[in-house]
Amino acid sequence: MIRRKASPGLNLPDASMAASQIFPADTPGAAAEAAPSATPAFSPLYQQIKGLILQSLEAGEWKPGEAIPSEMDLAARFRVSQGTVRKAIDELAAENLVVRRQGKGTFVSTHAEHHVRYRFLKLMPDSGDRDAEGPASRTILECRRVRASAEIARSLALRTGDAVLQVRRVLAFGGVPTILEDFWLPGNTFKGLTAEQMASFQGPTYALFELEFGVRMVRAEEKIRAVAADAQQAELLALAEGTPLLSVERLSYTYNDVPMELRRGLYRTDTHHYRNDLS
Amino acid sequence: MIRRKASPGLNLPDASMAASQIFPADTPGAAAEAAPSATPAFSPLYQQIKGLILQSLEAGEWKPGEAIPSEMDLAARFRVSQGTVRKAIDELAAENLVVRRQGKGTFVSTHAEHHVRYRFLKLMPDSGDRDAEGPASRTILECRRVRASAEIARSLALRTGDAVLQVRRVLAFGGVPTILEDFWLPGNTFKGLTAEQMASFQGPTYALFELEFGVRMVRAEEKIRAVAADAQQAELLALAEGTPLLSVERLSYTYNDVPMELRRGLYRTDTHHYRNDLS
DNA sequence: CAGTGGTCTAGACCACTGG
């Protein structure tokens, strides 16, 4: 089970013994029961605590936007010191899975909050001020159930021919069509998603995924290229055929590195640019 | 000067008093003397310690690749606990300014190390394996001293007409010209840089900057667009005029958010892609 | 005011590195 080093203090035999019993059905919720064999033996205690919190997040014990238990509560639940819980939460916060708010608590992060509503969209107006251009207007061109091609299936870890939802839409900023994108979602998980639902939902699409399907995108990988607009793309974006466009292929993951969305976007970059910070 | 809260422990009056005297010429090296008024009052102790370490890094007290003093030594120097120093170094490590190596020490990070030699270059071969394509071959097309245009000057925080070094070069991977880039450096700081020096230097250009000019690029901002190759660009990259190319404008900073290089690159993306990880 | 996360300390032990 859990690896426990020699008692860290000299006078804490009880705490030490207790810590070796983290995994028994001590913890409320179904998470602990779900994956009994997934316990990563031989790693620092705080990593194991992090893993346990992760399981609870994944199992939906706390929903996006909700507060998780206080550090003291978690320390008591897992029978470790507050400092150890703190270090576990530090890492979760660094990965943007939770957000700490002094005096209030630690909250499950969500794509629904205003200040992170474009967390995965790096396209910025050249003015640099996203708010100045107002909210994006979205036009759903297509939303249908199709069979996954070999390529789509591979990206989403499905089998060729499995059902996937394919969506095509155009985003316009200040009335100017700027992004044309297609995306594919596993049909099983997103059963019942309709164009109407997407069109009427206020807020980011990723927030809709959280609310309606319980799917939280936690990270993504993008591959970016320069391409020339073909006739159809040019028409949809109201520009000349052959115009250079930024091609952005994004694979988004939920917990445990499970891919959940493949998105292919074409961005016009005469008035906007893709911004990236390196360090 | 420094803000010091009430004594944290009950039985540590000495340590508490000592901590309020961090700034006197207690510290070896010239750093402490250099910026007497830059002390950020009213911030957590570890942030202040971080700032002091930063000043020493900036002043060159420890060179890239060298080890900085151990946590114990720094704790003694600054009269704080090891844990406080640790938290300061944690942040510096998170910003890639230093690298920790268990059992060995903490080292000033450098662009010269093999595994980070393309820290700022996000272009990847489609195969995904940078090593497979071998080292880049560099062709310096131009390296001359010019007067800064208004635009260049603004980016580099200079005055229009100030001397800047302008370099143009082509990078080829596996014999295929892939990147055409121009970059501009402040003439004062990089006095004496020649095309020969750049051509003969083995390793990343940013490593040369560290070794020969003591300039460490610590972060950068990129703006990415899709553009069509003009006649000259097409010829230099050996492709057809009008080919879509990725335009990458990078502004690199050294310590204290001082801009030190403006770089404009054109990447061909038929065999490579710009890779970005979002979280 | 109580409860939360944030800071700071002190001390013990572990894991890794190199002489």
Next chain:
DNA sequence: CAGTGGTCTAGACCACTGC
């Protein structure tokens, strides 16, 4: 083996939030 960073704990106090 000594020295380094890494983990873990316990306890105190600070800063912020909301009742």
